Amino acid sequence: MNLEEVKHFLNDNKENADVKAYLEELSAVSADKVKGFLETDEGQKLIRPKLDQHFTKSLETWKANNLDELVNAKVKELYPEETEEQKRIRKLEQELEKQQKEAKREKLMNTAISYASEKGLPTDIVAYFLGDDEETTKSNLSTLEEKYHAAVQQAVENKFKENGRTVEPGGGGSGQGGNLDIGSLAAEASIRK
Structure with missing residues (x-):
């Protein structure tokens, strides 16, 4: 019997309970079949987005639960808390400055x-x-x-x-050229009133 005859037989007897059971057994998903499919390029294209989504969610959860503690621990390691003496010294230095x-x-x-x-x-x-x-x-x-x-x-x-009045640079004040007497100043003052 060749492949065409097998296909024809299965198609003709698809309502038979034994044939149905056999076809379901052939099409059933098994771990080996899934694993084989996922190792192919097509399987990787299918599963990669799901893995990335799961990883991103896991990372965000981890950050929310653990990252602050780790950062605080590292900060304390790098910059240990001041002792009372160190605090007093720092305050005195600030006051002195x-x-x-x-x-x-x-x-x-x-x-x-x-x-x-x-x-x-x-x-x-x-x-x-x-x-x-x-x-x-x-x-x-x-x-x-x-x-x-x-x-x-x-x-x-x-x-x-x-x-x-015009002001001459370095001039004597009344524009007279330098020699002022009280009479000319008084005359000038009376003119202005």
């Missing part, structure tokens, strides 16, 4: 105020121009001096222009 910064700032402020006084600058705004060191502070105050004196000069010139 703070006092040094305050002393440095106070010294810098005193230097800046005396520098501003020498240059005729307002001393109440000196704190805004303090730098990290004396050199930077003096540079900041020099810039302030330039801008401040330029603004004062501009304000004086504008005031004189409002009153009808």
Whole structure:
């Protein structure tokens, strides 16, 4: 009997109970058949997404349950807790550093105020121009001096222009060329009133 005859016989007798039982036995899934299928490329394509999904879920569960503990243990290993003595030392060091910064700032402020006084600058705004060191502070105050004196000069010139006088650079005040006497100043003052 050849294969075609067997197929024809099975097809003709598919309603027979013995043939049904035999066909079910042939088509039944066994562990060996499944294992053989899963080792093929087609089987790998079928099972790989399921395995990845299961692994991802397992990893997330593990992270939720164990990762924080492991991280905390490693942090404690790398950075052990301070003893009371170490805490006191750290606090003292911080206080000392703070006092040094305050002393440095106070010294810098005193230097800046005396520098501003020498240059005729307002001393109440000196704190805004303090730098990290004396050199930077003096540079900041020099810039302030330039801008401040330029603004004062501009304000004086504008005031004189409002009153009808022109200001000559380095001039003596009334435009007379230098020699002023009290009489000419009094005459000028009476004209303005």
